[in-house]
Amino acid sequence: MSSASTSTAYGRPCSRTTERAVILRRQRPVAFQRVGDRTLIRLEEEERLMLVDLAGQFRSVVADDHDPGLRRLYPTAYPNNPEWDADYASLVHDDLVRLRLEAADTVEATAGSPSLADDELADWMQVLNGLRLLLGTRLDISEEDQFDPEADDAPARALLAWLGFLLEEAVAAAGEPDGTNA
Template identity: 30%
Template sequence: MNSWKRTGRGDRLRIVSGFSGEEAGVLRGLFTEIRQMLGNRAAQAPEDELAALTGIRTGPTSRPTDRVLARLLPDFTSEDSDLAGGLRSLHEPELIEAKDAAAKLVLDTLPEAGGRVELDLDQVDSWLAALNDVRLALGTALDVDEQMPEQLPDDDPRGPHLGVYQWLTFVQDSLVQVRVRSL
């Protein structure tokens, strides 16, 4: 992947980079998996007659049992479990929708076989949100914390995936740096 760069000005300002076919394949696989996880969670929403009448969608009241999904869909409060469940039920559908839309935008703007990606600033913001979600999910699955070394022992099965996590960090950081300069 090339670092992200700015091109154009004003309404024609775009942020561009290029991805190899392998890189695009990795990203597409990760974002597809995130969308599947979010879709499965959305399918767990209870049938609610009042929601059908009012148009207010509701979601599950309980925290996801999968720790990766729980990291993507954290509690809205930790002070009161009844309040937490109610807030989750009201806000989780919108959160899932926003995360899914960001991941879909990445998939829509990333050529399947790799190549040039050209984004406007709104698309950059969606890419940043989606990259953050993928990094959170992968970091949770790998148990990444501040104590983890940059390179794991050869016999650690997380090693190859840690390399992907570090690459995602570079992609996100590079995009953040060019986005900040675009303000």
């Protein structure tokens, strides 16, 4: 055995595990697939309905503008200068709110569609990311946190992971103009 490899004690070298992971990744269906100038939505009906519901909840929180979870959606631009930060917020905040509300409308309107145009996909990514930020803030998630399926917040953390998966798939589809992400 070479000094560069470690005994697995139970079988073949670790490179086999890597090959298996690549095969499994290829077999997993993608949620979004680029075909020509459109992106196919490959979600089950229940998933689409859940996203419509989540987009509505996202709209409610963004429109309220007093939810403490919004701090991740509107971070401080100038942490060392409150006056500049207030000026910046007065210039962009209303536009950011409007764009997020429009993105939520797009998700609700297109959730049942077979495919999305580029601008619609961008709106989906904005809502998916916004939902992740809001949920992660409410759960007070940190990088060190480990998922515990027995924890009271396990369903919310599973939702957070699913939203992350969808966002990753949407970004991959957006980055593949010729449909090669499948």
